[in-house]
Amino acid sequence: MAKHKGKTMNEKRRKIVLASGTFDLLHLGHVKYLEDAKKAGGEDAKLVVIVARDKTVERRKGGRPIMPEEHRRALVESLKVVDEAILGYEKFDIGTVIKELKPDVIAVGYDQKEIEKQVRKFVTHDNFPVRVVKIGKFGRDELNSSIKIKRKITESYKGQLR
Amino acid sequence: MAKHKGKTMNEKRRKIVLASGTFDLLHLGHVKYLEDAKKAGGEDAKLVVIVARDKTVERRKGGRPIMPEEHRRALVESLKVVDEAILGYEKFDIGTVIKELKPDVIAVGYDQKEIEKQVRKFVTHDNFPVRVVKIGKFGRDELNSSIKIKRKITESYKGQLR
Numbered sequence: 642m643a644k645h646k647g648k649t650m651n652e653k654r655r656k657i658v659l660a661s662g663t664f665d666l667l668h669l670g671h672v673k674y675l676e677d678a679k680k681a682g683g684e685d686a687k688l689v690v691i692v693a694r695d696k697t698v699e700r701r702k703g704g705r706p707i708m709p710e711e712h713r714r715a716l717v718e719s720l721k722v723v724d725e726a727i728l729g730y731e732k733f734d735i736g737t738v739i740k741e742l743k744p745d746v747i748a749v750g751y752d753q754k755e756i757e758k759q760v761r762k763f764v765t766h767d768n769f770p771v772r773v774v775k776i777g778k779f780g781r782d783e784l785n786s787s788i789k790i791k792r793k794i795t796e797s798y799k800g801q802l803r
Numbered sequence: 804m805a806k807h808k809g810k811t812m813n814e815k816r817r818k819i820v821l822a823s824g825t826f827d828l829l830h831l832g833h834v835k836y837l838e839d840a841k842k843a844g845g846e847d848a849k850l851v852v853i854v855a856r857d858k859t860v861e862r863r864k865g866g867r868p869i870m871p872e873e874h875r876r877a878l879v880e881s882l883k884v885v886d887e888a889i890l891g892y893e894k895f896d897i898g899t900v901i902k903e904l905k906p907d908v909i910a911v912g913y914d915q916k917e918i919e920k921q922v923r924k925f926v927t928h929d930n931f932p933v934r935v936v937k938i939g940k941f942g943r944d945e946l947n948s949s950i951k952i953k954r955k956i957t958e959s960y961k962g963q964l965r
Contacts, residue, residue: 666828669877703960707959708830715831719834720882790828791956795957
């Protein structure tokens, strides 16, 4: 292979896109969010997904997820669109994650207002060269949120499960 | 490319493995079942998954799945291990499916006793050249069955969702 000064085409670093979430009860809305996230990094981007730890979810939402963290992580990594899924820190700090993974793009979901705020604050304050991309909601369907799925299950299965 | 009599190495037909299920509330047990199914077809097998129609599930289990059929199909097809996911016939008949898709291997899950019976009956009766492989249960975990996940959700969210 011909060598050039600096990087050759093949050695060009793939853009890293960072996405995150709890991914309890995986649904099509999650997949669409991840697909749009990857697209935001252009062709051949690498999609790394941070999956929230059980303890982080418990602290934020007052209850543990239905699926344990290692199941949630492995399920997310088994998706075609995902290159790597890793568990977050128990004490989640987006600044540490950004410094460590050096993403080119951070994709925040329509329902991740708190994470978006933290990311924008860190990026502006540290003047970090990362693009923040907001991903829209997928469809109007009632089954694009874990909480709605849980509600539907609870209503459908009320008497049936005893 | 050198031509041989009959098929060349590159033209060799990939073995087709057929798996099936409802896949309502996708969990790691589903992924492990599909991974083991694909392995049963050897290297480079093509995994085709039949996803049960809403009406078929309703007729068999007395209630519709939580996730509509097209969501379940698309989610299954978004898994790395799956080459193609297709919706079943509303009036499910394994014989028709086998004749149409001509699988080399049919993988039945540990909880698919009725499908296994139908497959074995068809294969024996028609002397169809297909290998039936039974896939074991993944782990002892309580979260490898949709019904158990639904029960856990119902119990966790009883008061919380009003």
